[in-house]
Amino acid sequence: MSENKGLPKSLLYLMAFGAGLIVANNYYNQPLLGLMARSFQVSESEVSNIPLFTQVGYAFGLLFLIPLGDKFNTKKLILIDFILIILSLLIAAIAPSLVVLIIASFLIGFTSVIPQFFVPMAAQLANPNQRGKAIGVVMSGLLIGILGSRFMSGFVGEYFGWRSMYYIAALAVALYWGLIYYKLPAITSEFKGTYKELMTSLWFYFKSDSNLRLASFRGALGFAGFSAFWTTLVFLLEDVFNYGSGIAGTFGVLGICGALAANVMGKLSDRINKNKVILIAIFIMIAAWLVFYFSTASIIGLIIGVILLDMGLQSLHITNQSIILSGKSEAGNRINTIYMVIYFIGGALGTITGAQLWEMFHWKGVAALGILYTLLILIFHLLYKKPITQ
Template identity: 50%
Template sequence: MNTESPKLSSTVLWLMTIFSALIVANIYYNQPLLGKIATEFAVSEAAVSKITVLTQLGYAAGLLLIIALGDKIMRKRLILFDLVLVLAVLVWMATADKLWMLFVSSFLLGVTSVVPQLFIPMAADLSTPENRSKNLGLIMSGLLLGILLSRFVGGIVGDLFGWRSIYWAAAGLMIIAWGCIYRLFPEIKPNFTGNYLSLMRSVWQLAKTQPVLRLAAFRGAMGFGSLCGIFTTLAFHLEQPPFEAGPSVAGSFGLVGAAGALSAAFVGQLTRRWEVNKIILVSLCILLGSWLFTYLGGNTYIGLIFGIILIDLGLQSTHIMNQSDFFSIKTTATSRLNTVYMVSYFIGGSLGSWFAAYAWEFAGWGGVCAVGVIFASLALFAHLRYAYKLKRN
């Protein structure tokens, strides 16, 4: 790390954590609200589910096209410019009166809501070596809480004030975030001197030459696809008998998932006793086994609660260990390693949402569970097939 770089103050660290939660939440507010959106625009549930798919595809595109720029241009300027775009897209979503507008704005919201992934390498550069892991862990906790609690908040606000109100509220929060970042965040000089094309080539080169990174990316993609399958269709499932529940109930399952996901924050302590590959194996088995509860108990709140806790526990444990695995690669291009991984992660999520939406239309809850099992099984198969072979090599 450049010794002339400013240090990471506790104020900036906590603002990064809070703003990571608020910005990433923009991507997930829609999930408990899909039923209300479908009703307003008089379209099928499968059609309106494209909103979730497009948001995740947009996020993957933003990760690929924007995050690597943090190595090339001033990060603070990039973050501030990006937040202006986020604000504009949120206002468009809140005022959209055509379904195609929601599709386009959802994709663009995903593209622009990548600021937390700019915070992470920024915090790494500003941290001392002894505090780096702790600081990054705090930001990741904020990111995780934003993902999970956004479903709960989106459902409650949507039930009380209509689905558009959450996007107006989010726009106001982005204005506050912009002002705080402008006044309080330090600036860091870029460390890549090539052009944008060469920057993108370096990302592709990492993907081609690092098998550990490719395996982590595939496990992450399939695991996240498994999770997104259930949250994309959960609102539709809960609208039907025996539940007949609205968006606030669907959103509350974000709180349920938070219990499992936050438990995964302690998985790093297991590395003192177990190797990374063993922890990933157990985590993927938990993820796969969670679908047994979700399918057999799918018509009861207890079954869904246990299933979602285990899905989030399995996925987030795998996610943390995946990052530990590929960040151990000896290279200074950590932002670009994260670009490869996170792009793959959200492509997997969009595929899981897409397949689950169509499975719901043609096969109901059983079809959704089948999609989740397939995605989790692919992650487990790849791990068993390649992880220990790579370790031997």
């Protein structure tokens, strides 16, 4: 950003690119679930444990790794973590059984938390009146990575097999490691206590910050619906439309249109009341789920719903993070840890419940579940929101 000497535009976009590249590791599996199920000759519900354990692993990585950014040199932590990511991806690529792939998926999720170092880093380096914009840029990269990963893995899986995707991902991560080794600044920490004291402080921030608790709850429920959708979409496309993993992945590209709203909403959250932005995001998500409910046999409806769902969720997510990262820069990693752990617990819940609703009621059951989650966000937001002027 030209306005901020502490956060050059080149570094901001390098972090945004890295956020997308690394978080993509958590989502390559979703369009490949059908291929994996056939490869190991297991059911759809059994193979859904792969994205479930990836999300659980991510939540554990957030809980136990990200707080370390407030205690140690963040750059060194990131460089070490990259090596662990590469090893996890290679284990997935050679997995001889579903059990090994599930374990590897947990490790991929556990190690692929680097984007959550980048978000508080961007907030810390940015000028206060540019914080939402900086978070929005990094999150746009992250979200494009999430959605673009589905297109990439769907294409690679269909033409080269699902294992090839993990080899490609390992190579890409290794190349990016070289870039950040030279470009990423070393940020010293302020926390001088023990690891136990560091982890104990998480509870202090959670119980003392009502905005953090509400933002975490909103994010978790939003991501629950999002995960339910992406876990079951590939089954709908295969069962109803006879489409393979390539088409399932293409829906990720469509979602990028909605994800780009993250950058816009980041700027908007610096200028207008954040509670208003949150309400707009909630109603967009409700509209998306209503479209999905009536789109069991309509590709056009699914396309519209994907764009709306991503737009709504990412707008909600960006605004949540802008709220919780305003101030307390010395604890930014821990604040973000609390939010993101609860966020991904919501994602795991959505994966489990989405798979179960699919087994029992198919697509309409999944859509009804998404409507329920989003209505709960609205109810709790209206009941517990606090006045926010910035």
